[in-house]
Amino acid sequence: MEPIAFPQDLVQAQRDWIRTYEALAHPHPGLPHNTGLRRRLLELSAEIWWHPFFTTSAGRAPTARVELRRLARECGQRTARAS
Numbered sequence: 001m002e003p004i005a006f007p008q009d010l011v012q013a014q015r016d017w018i019r020t021y022e023a024l025a026h027p028h029p030g031l032p033h034n035t036g037l038r039r040r041l042l043e044l045s046a047e048i049w050w051h052p053f054f055t056t057s058a059g060r061a062p063t064a065r066v067e068l069r070r071l072a073r074e075c076g077q078r079t080a081r082a083s
Contacts, residue, residue, distance in 0.1 A: 004058050004067050010051050014072035017044040 020041045024034055048068075053059040061067075 004061065004064055006068055006071060007051075007053050010048065010053050010068065011072055011075060013044055013047050013051070014068050015076050017041065017048060018069075018072055018076060020044060 020037055024037050024041065027034065051059075054064065058064065
């Protein structure tokens, strides 16, 4: 199976979603209320769900959303290792 070529803005939105979700899951004492994080998570969820890519033939593939999450996690891990 050929890898899916995701638009960069979609991959970045998924990476932001993962980081926001992790920030909510592991709160830090110095951070303010979680309302802003929850709101951001909802915005990112809608942005990802309604992205025009998912109206294309590649985006309608049964594994497209799973592959997007895998790719975003992989990119995030590479970025963390490079830092």
